[in-house]
Amino acid sequence: MVQHPTIIEIIETILGKDMTLGGFSAHILNPGATNMGVHVDYPYWTMKPPFPTYPIMEVQVIWMVEDFTEENGAPLFTPGSQKLCSPPDLVHFSKTAEKVTGKAGSVVVSHGLCWHDTSVNATEKPRVSILGNYGPKFVRPLEDPxxxxxxxxxxxxxxxxxxxxxxxxxxxxxxxxxxxxxxxxxx
Ligand SMILES: O=C(O)CCC(=O)C(=O)O
Incomplete structure (x- = not known):
């Protein structure tokens, strides 16, 4: 999964050909799970704002292991917020965030600076995603792949x-x- 050719092509276009995998993990939202909290991704949250526009430090891939629906905790994104190069503004986020739903097997590819969160899983079933974090090779990965x-x-x-x-x-x-x-x- 980490070297899916279409995904790699997109990520290499953004990060350059010598990028590496910073982490690969499952994320399970059990029934009743509340939102995880609005954030930008590693390594941006370790850095002092304003964040640099270039080089891009991270691209996150969210594989939908099952259908992501309005009810089961689909992620929320504020479109274009990566251009603000700033930590999330909660009021702005609450007014602008859009839920990203899709069929199992779909993938969300997002710039690490794009403000995002998960939503509430109001269903009886766990909602599972697989997260791939890719970064330039000079960024110390959070995990040791x-x-x-x-x-x-x-x-x-x-x-x-x-x-x-x-x-x-x-x-x-x-x-x-x-x-x-x-x-x-x-x-
Ligand atoms: O599982 C998801 O829908 C997204 C999780 C996420 O964005 C993260 O862990 O940074």
Missing amino acids: LHDVRQEVLERATPKLKQLLGYQFKSDLFKDIQRIRLQEWNR
């Missing part, structure tokens, strides 16, 4: 998957890359 990856998975991983997992930053390899770079620069 390589942590749980078994060796045999790495051995059959595509170059793109290795790149997404930050394989080049594995300490022993990283040293080799740094050494080669240094040689190239000194040539």
Whole structure:
């Protein structure tokens, strides 16, 4: 899922070809779950505003594991708020946010600076999403995507998957890359 070709094409257009995966997780809104709180995504919430317009620091992908409806906690976004480069304004958000509904298998691709929240799950069933966070390689990922990856998975991983997992930053390899770079620069 993390290397779905259409999604990768969109993200690479925004972040550049050498982006990496900052996190990949399931998000479950159980029946009765209230909204998570309006936010911008990592790493913007660690930074002091005004946030930079460029380079773009994060793109979030929300996979709808089931239908997202008006009632089951579909996310809310304020269109265009990424251009404000500011933390969310709750009053502005409450007046402008729009619920994003869709069929299972649909994907929301959002700029990390776009103000968003989840809504209330007023149904009897959990609402599940899978979240992919992609960022430029110079942003320290919140999770270590390589942590749980078994060796045999790495051995059959595509170059793109290795790149997404930050394989080049594995300490022993990283040293080799740094050494080669240094040689190239000194040539
Ligand atoms: O699960 C969702 O609908 C969105 C969650 C989200 O936006 C987040 O965790 O940043």
